[in-house]
Amino acid sequence: MTTVAMIPGAGGSAWYLHPVVDLLRGRGIDAFAVDLPAADPAKGLSDYADVVVEAIGARDDVVLVAQSLGGFTAPLVWPRVDLRAVVFLTAMVPVPGERLGDWSEHVGAEAERLAAAERGGWSSAFDDTTFFHDVPADLVEQAAAHDENEAATVFDEAVDFAWPDVPVHVVAARDDRMFPLDLQRRVARERLGVEPEIVPGGHLATLSSPGPIADLLARWAA
Secondary structure: OOEEEEEOOOOOOHHHHHHHHHHHHHOOOEEEEOOOOOOOOOOOHHHHHHHHHHHHOOOOOEEEEEEHHHHHOHHHHHHHOOEEEEEEEOOOOOOOOEEHHHHHHHHOHHHHHHHHHHHHOOOOOOOHHHHHOOOOHHHHHHHHHHOOOOOHHHHHOEEOOOOOOOOEEEEEEOOOOOOOHHHHHHHHHHHHOOOOEEEOOOOOHHHHOHHHHHHHHHHHHO
């Protein structure tokens, strides 16, 4: 049976992915998200990868999904599991040897974020609305119980890896204010040579619009 294993972004909370996991499980797909020790300054990307690999266990035919900062954990996981596909979901797509803390500058993420805010007419402040502007109020309220600050440790780490010999997909969110759509498209083209699939929602589309994401993951898991 194909497994969908989901890696969360900054803060490491699996809760942010739970609506997608629930929809996949409702279709009979073995799906789960992993909590990571992101608040622990003694833990780094290799520790995150260990947690993911342990959670996958003996499962094979894995669709490995990396959300946001999870894009830097995934390359340390995929050599150690039996892969079916890799999915970058509103994610930081690295290149081999890249330091996580350099990614934003390398791809021009901040300039794209500010330009998108000016075009869209929303605040350029980096605050909760950057992430939650389209998330239902009840989920925003629940999120407070799952927030963890990402320890600075990982931002000094580089990932060295080879691309896997399986399909690599990119899912971009149409209304993402953190990684605007133009940025996601350009990074996917330049770094992977692929066109992203576009879903509704912002950076946390897993909360605001989980259905289209689940549809894509179910298709790739089929």
